[in-house]
Every structure is written in C-alpha cells, then in structure tokens.
Amino acid sequence: MQRPDSERIVITGVGLAAPGASSLQEFRANLLAGKSGVSTLDLRYMGVHPAGLCSFNETKYRKKRENKRGTRAGCIGVYCANEALADAGLGEDDYDRAATGVYLGLTEHGTVETENEVYNISQFDYNVDYWTHHHNPRTVLNNPAGEITMNLGITGPHYSIGAACAAGNAALIQGVQMLRLGEVDLALCGGISECTGSFGIFASFKSQGALAEHPDPTRASRPFDMERNGIVISEGGCVFTLERLDRALARGAKVYGEIAGYGMNSDAKDFVLPHGPRQQQCMELALKRAGMTPAEITIINTHATGTRQGDVEECAAIRATFGDHPVWVNNTKSHIGHAMGAAGVLELAANLPSFSDHLVHPTINLDQLDPDCALEGLVSGQPRQLDRVGAILNNSFGMLGINSVVIVKSFMAN
Amino acid sequence: MTRDEIKDVILEIIEDIDEDAEFDNLDADAPLRDQLDLDSMDFLDIVMELRKRYQLQIPEDEYPELASLTSCVNYLEPKLKDA
Numbered sequence: 484m485q486r487p488d489s490e491r492i493v494i495t496g497v498g499l500a501a502p503g504a505s506s507l508q509e510f511r512a513n514l515l516a517g518k519s520g521v522s523t524l525d526l527r528y529m530g531v532h533p534a535g536l537c538s539f540n541e542t543k544y545r546k547k548r549e550n551k552r553g554t555r556a557g558c559i560g561v562y563c564a565n566e567a568l569a570d571a572g573l574g575e576d577d578y579d580r581a582a583t584g585v586y587l588g589l590t591e592h593g594t595v596e597t598e599n600e601v602y603n604i605s606q607f608d609y610n611v612d613y614w615t616h617h618h619n620p621r622t623v624l625n626n627p628a629g630e631i632t633m634n635l636g637i638t639g640p641h642y643s644i645g646a647a648c649a650a651g652n653a654a655l656i657q658g659v660q661m662l663r664l665g666e667v668d669l670a671l672c673g674g675i676s677e678c679t680g681s682f683g684i685f686a687s688f689k690s691q692g693a694l695a696e697h698p699d700p701t702r703a704s705r706p707f708d709m710e711r712n713g714i715v716i717s718e719g720g721c722v723f724t725l726e727r728l729d730r731a732l733a734r735g736a737k738v739y740g741e742i743a744g745y746g747m748n749s750d751a752k753d754f755v756l757p758h759g760p761r762q763q764q765c766m767e768l769a770l771k772r773a774g775m776t777p778a779e780i781t782i783i784n785t786h787a788t789g790t791r792q793g794d795v796e797e798c799a800a801i802r803a804t805f806g807d808h809p810v811w812v813n814n815t816k817s818h819i820g821h822a823m824g825a826a827g828v829l830e831l832a833a834n835l836p837s838f839s840d841h842l843v844h845p846t847i848n849l850d851q852l853d854p855d856c857a858l859e860g861l862v863s864g865q866p867r868q869l870d871r872v873g874a875i876l877n878n879s880f881g882m883l884g885i886n887s888v889v890i891v892k893s894f895m896a897n
Numbered sequence: 898m899t900r901d902e903i904k905d906v907i908l909e910i911i912e913d914i915d916e917d918a919e920f921d922n923l924d925a926d927a928p929l930r931d932q933l934d935l936d937s938m939d940f941l942d943i944v945m946e947l948r949k950r951y952q953l954q955i956p957e958d959e960y961p962e963l964a965s966l967t968s969c970v971n972y973l974e975p976k977l978k979d980a
Contacts, residue, residue, distance in 0.1 A: 546915075546917065547916060548914060548915045548916065548917070551914075552938065607949070612948065612954065613945070613948065613949065615945065616938060616941045616942075616945070617938065
C-alpha cells in the first residue's frame with residue numbers, strides 16, 4: 484500500500500524543550516546516558532515535589548516583554564517552532580507562510596493563568612478591578628499556537644488539539660491529515676505543556692493517589708517498577724516540521740522518518756482509568772493504516788506514566804497486539820516525567836534518532852520489575868544496540884479514555 | 898509625590914513593561930505611544946500598575962490624560978500629592 488510521494492508525510496525538523504535538554508542532540512545524549520531530567524519544584528500551596536522543568540534560551544526568538552505578555556506555553560512553543568524550522572533548514576524566505584499550519588496538542592490550557600490571577604486578586608481582597616486585561620488572550624485555547632503565528636508571521640491556520648495526554652500525537656495526526664488534504668504545504672505540529680505552573684494539577688493527581696513521590700527526584704518517575712507510585716509532572720514542548728515527501732525531496736530536506744500510520748479511538752468507559760483492550764484496538768488500527776504487521780515494528784515507545792493500573796493495562800495491550808513477535812520496548816517518561824500534551828511528541832522525538840544510531844534508549848529507574856509489566860523486549864538501564872531500526876510505534880493515551888498511536892518508519896526513497 | 902517623582906514612577910512602569918524602552922530623546926509633551934513601542938494592552942498595564950501601587954481608579958474616559966509624560970504628571974499630581 485504505497486502512497487504517491489505527494490501523500491507520503493515526512494518529519495523534516497525537530498525543535499524541543501524537555502526537562503534537562505533544549506535540543507534533540509542534548510535530549511538524545513541524556514537518554515542514552517540514562518540521565519534523568521527530573522528535579523523538584525516548590526509550588527504555591529503544594530510544597531516541594533518532583534517535577535520536570537525546562538531550561539532554554541527564552542529570549543532567543545522573542546523579547547522578554549513578549550514572554551511577559553504571553554504564556555509559558557507560548558514561550559515554549561515559540562522556541563520549539565523556531566528551532567524546528569531552523570533544524571529543517573527553512574529560513575524565513577523558504578516557505579509560504581500562508582500555506583503553513585500550526586497545530587498544537589494541549590492537555591489543558593489556561594489553568595496556570597487562571598490560578599495566578601485568582602492569587603493576584605486575593606492580594607487585593609478579591610476585587611476584580613485588579614484582574615488582568617491579559618487574561619482572555621492568554622487563556623483562549625489557541626493561545627500557544629497563536630503566539631507562534633504572531634512570532635513567525637505565519638498566516639495559515641493555527642489551532643489547538645485538546646486530547647488530554649494523547650494531544651501531542653493527535654496534533655501530529657492533524658498535521659498529516661491537513662497536508663494530505665492539501666490544506667497546507669508545511670505543518671508545524673506537536674505539543675506543549677506548561678502544567679508545572681498549576682498547583683491544581685499537582686493537587687488533583689495527589690488527591691487521586693497518582694502523584695509520584697521519592698526522596699531522590701531523579702528516581703521518582705519509575706514506570707513498570709514495583710515501587711512506582713504515580714506521575715512526575717513535567718513541562719515541555721516539541722514541534723515537528725511535517726512536509727509532503729515530494730516537496731521535501733525537491734528542496735533537499737533531511738528526513739527523520741516517515742509517518743507510516745496512525746490510530747485514534749476512545750475507551751467510552753471511565754474518566755481516568757485507562758482500558759487496555761481499546762489501546763490494543765488503537766495499535767491494531769495504526770498498524771492496519773500503515774499496512775504493517777507487528778513483526779515490522781522495531782521499537783514500541785510506551786505511554787506508561789508510573790501509575791499502578793495504567794502501566795499494567797498498556798503492557799497487557801502490547802502483549803495482546805504483538806503476541807510472540809519480538810519487539811523492543813522502552814519508556815521515555817522514566818527520564819523526563821510526564822509532559823502531558825507534549826508527552827507523545829517529546830517521546831517520539833526521543834526515539835527518532837534510533838533510525839540513524841540504531842540504539843534503543845533505555846527505561847531507567849527499573850530496579851524491581853513488576854511481573855505484570857514484564858515484556859520480553861523491555862530495554863532497561865542500558866541502551867540496546869541493534870543492526871537496524873525499521874519502525875517505531877509511539878503510544879500516547881489520555882484521560883476520558885482517548886488513545887492515540889503513531890507509527891513512524893525509517894525513510895526509504897522509492 | 899513631586900512632579901519629578903511621578904515622572905520617574907511612570908518611566909519605571911514603562912521600563913518594567915519594556916526593558917528596551919529608550920527614554921533619552923523622549924519628548925515629554927508628545928504622545929508616549931508615538932515614541933515608544935507601546936500598544937493599547939501596554940497602556941492598560943500602566944493603568945493597572947497605578948491602581949495596584951496607589952489604589953488609583955482611573956476612569957476610562959480619562960485615559961487620554963495619560964497620553965504624554967507631561968499630561969500624565971499634570972493629571973496624577975493632585976491625585977498623588979499625599980502618596
């Protein structure tokens with residue numbers, strides 16, 4: 484099922500801000516070295532908790548005043564989008580801004596800004612005269628994508644995809660669809676999370692019994708481990724440049740990989756609890772769309788967040804989908820925590836270099852494997868050297884039962 | 898507050914909005930927005946900051962009084978005489 488080059492969609496640039504890394508090279512080096520990006524955050528009302536925080540040059544692409552006016556998500560987004568374009572070799576005169584779309588996945592938006600503003604007016608006896616006029620433009624759902632278009636002068640469409648923690652993958656899928664429809668010629672798509680600024684998100688996971696705790700923050704995010712006790716909340720962002728293959732080849736672009744297939748579905752079951760059988764169906768749907776068999780997948784990058792049931796459900800779904808086919812499995816959250824709307828795309832970026840270095844980055848903090856999470860090809864502690872990486876299957880699931888799977892294959896020209 | 902102190906407060910608020918603002922050649926009698934990189938949202942930031950610092954409620958129909966540095970000082974001087 485080979486599509487014509489005008490319908491084949493490839494990744495040609497990556498820009499990211501992850502806990503502990505502000506470029507793909509730095510990110511990959513940390514992952515292969517097993518170096519955690521998680522630290523701690525002392526947050527209003529919450530005290531000190533493990534968290535993944537990003538450090539990058541915030542004024543590389545826009546002024547401090549614009550960062551003050553905008554949002555943290557916008558700041559991360561502008562950085563990632565500019566880095567992706569630079570990585571793709573797309574200077575300001577090299578692409579049609581009217582034919583460029585910006586599609587960003589968000590788990591939520593506006594929570595941080597609203598909490599900050601309620602705190603602000605609490606200092607003025609809750610007099611709403613002190614509520615900022617910046618509140619609405621900061622909290623509209625298209626804010627981070629819109630900040631990118633203003634920064635880059637992009638006049639094509641921009642909007643957010645709300646899909647809980649499946650949002651990054653969902654935005655990538657949106658980009659693929661819009662390119663195939665011919666709506667745009669270049670898609671900047673990915674996901675952003677600023678949720679470390681929200682005490683409410685920490686408090687809600689804590690109330691749910693799903694907020695990770697560990698005396699050493701670098702060991703707090705431990706999917707598949709017997710001692711796992713919840714999620715490490717992280718901020719971050721990742722934006723890809725997606726292009727149709729014919730255009731990418733015509734301009735001599737480097738190609739990280741080709742989006743071979745994707746799937747999205749819904750559990751239709753529970754507000755928070757994941758459902759393995761539907762995740763299995765989602766992986767099968769992505770494989771079917773890719774025209775691939777489980778045997779053709781080299782690496783599965785898991786969604787597992789370090790919650791008791793979530794990790795087990797996903798492992799069961801993988802077993803059911805892949806059976807006895809040998810496949811390598813890893814988890815990026817063990818290094819950087821859960822970057823929510825950015826998780827799917829950051830975790831895909833974490834694995835893209837496998838096509839060229841033929842290494843599977845390890846899962847870390849796996850001291851005592853939970854037997855219910857035992858998967859044959861789980862890569863733990865050290866990277867695994869392979870002869871070749873053919874395809875990566877990237878899982879990303881979210882609350883309200885939203886599942887997304889993206890398969891990226893090694894690029895081979897016809 | 899003296900007129901000079903009020904002027905310094907206004908410039909300090911603008912500098913807090915835009916740290917790159919250049920005041921060296923500022924014409925105190927000409928509109929601030931024509932000389933500095935300020936838009937309507939920045940202007941509302943100035944109004945909000947005056948409210949926060951001095952509990953000043955500036956009615957919307959009096960916003961034009963804040964157009965230039967001199968008109969700002971003229972308008973604020975009686976309101977901030979005890980500040």
